[in-house]
Amino acid sequence: MALKDFFIYLSENRILNSAAQRYGLRLGAQSVVAGVSIEETVKSIKELNKQNISCTVDNLGEFVYEKSEAIEAKNKILEVIQVIHDENLDAHISLKPSQLGLDIEYEFCKENLKEIVALAHQYNIFVNFDMEDYARLHSSFELLEELNKEFDNIGTVIQAYFFESEELIEKYKDFRLRIVKGAYKEPENVAYQTKSEIDKNYIKLIEYHLLNGKFTSIATHDHRVINHVKAFVKKHNIPNEKFEFQMLYGFRKEMQYDLAKEGFNFCTYLPFGKDWYGYFMRRLAERPQNLSLVTKQVFNK
Numbered sequence: 044m045a046l047k048d049f050f051i052y053l054s055e056n057r058i059l060n061s062a063a064q065r066y067g068l069r070l071g072a073q074s075v076v077a078g079v080s081i082e083e084t085v086k087s088i089k090e091l092n093k094q095n096i097s098c099t100v101d102n103l104g105e106f107v108y109e110k111s112e113a114i115e116a117k118n119k120i121l122e123v124i125q126v127i128h129d130e131n132l133d134a135h136i137s138l139k140p141s142q143l144g145l146d147i148e149y150e151f152c153k154e155n156l157k158e159i160v161a162l163a164h165q166y167n168i169f170v171n172f173d174m175e176d177y178a179r180l181h182s183s184f185e186l187l188e189e190l191n192k193e194f195d196n197i198g199t200v201i202q203a204y205f206f207e208s209e210e211l212i213e214k215y216k217d218f219r220l221r222i223v224k225g226a227y228k229e230p231e232n233v234a235y236q237t238k239s240e241i242d243k244n245y246i247k248l249i250e251y252h253l254l255n256g257k258f259t260s261i262a263t264h265d266h267r268v269i270n271h272v273k274a275f276v277k278k279h280n281i282p283n284e285k286f287e288f289q290m291l292y293g294f295r296k297e298m299q300y301d302l303a304k305e306g307f308n309f310c311t312y313l314p315f316g317k318d319w320y321g322y323f324m325r326r327l328a329e330r331p332q333n334l335s336l337v338t339k340q341v342f343n344k
């Protein structure tokens with residue numbers, strides 16, 4: 044089994060996930076997860092805001108099969124929205140439909156999302172629907188469409204590894220979209236498998252949305268893509284208000300600060316909460332060098 048597959052396998056292990064919840068942030072996760080509590084997370088947001096960096100806040104959560112867990116997650120997100128408003132933070136929400144009950148019952152999930160989006164709408168806060176694996180792709184877009192009938196403060200993610208991403212980006216061009224390469228392991232019949240194919244499609248999608256779309260979040264740690272985008276926006280006179288760069292909390296920190304200092308809109312994806320395990324394992328799968336985060340934490344005790 045390749046190292047990547049091994050970490051994806053670990054990320055999907057429900058028993059390890061619940062074991063991890065019993066302990067605080069461990070294994071180096073504290074370098075890439077902003078905190079367990081909302082208070083810790085607000086501190087991290089304020090630090091980033093001071094550097095002219097906005098945040099998209101994700102209450103971590105996976106393996107939600109009980110309605111009570113989805114309701115708990117919804118309440119936590121509502122709490123975060125209230126704090127963003129009360130403390131006037133430069134931040135918005137990222138959420139995963141599965142955490143709000145998509146795997147339990149579509150209508151139940153929709154009602155939970157609606158409550159979240161409605162409160163955020165009241166405070167003029169944007170809500171991003173993160174995209175998960177292919178099995179949830181179409182139902183997630185359906186939720187977005189249904190909620191968009193009432194609310195305009197929502198957007199989602201386009202994953203460049205899917206063959207149908209081009210079709211999707213055209214269909215949803217009037218939304219604010221985050222464009223990513225894609226983090227899950229997907230089968231050959233739905234997704235590109237090689238890095239070069241994914242990278243090529245990634246650039247194509249970014250260029251399309253920069254030229255035709257509402258607002259583009261370019262979410263990557265890949266300096267080659269970032270440099271390409273910088274040259275592309277200059278060449279096509281695309282104003283800063285039309286796009287931002289995004290990176291995950293704790294990754295390429297210097298580059299995050301530098302991009303903000305250069306005057307680009309920059310947004311850090313800030314995951315928090317007790318349910319850090321699956322998120323952390325996926326980051327190890329993407330880049331086994333991230334294992335150095337683990338060793339540093341273990342040996343710096």
Ligand code: FAD
Pocket residue numbers: 172173174175200202221223224225226227262263264265266289290291294295311312329330
């Ligand atoms: P990679 O292809 O992993 O790396 C390309 C090159 O960049 C590397 O070869 C290396 O040279 C350099 N590089 C990368 N990382 C580092 C580093 N840490 N330090 C130094 N050099 C580095 N995926 C989803 O499926 N759904 C989502 O909703 C989603 N949301 C995301 C939100 C954000 C803000 C980000 C940043 C990613 C998100 N992802 C999501 C994950 C995404 O799909 C990719 O799996 C992940 O970002 C890795 O791809 P990459 O573009 O960063 O670069």
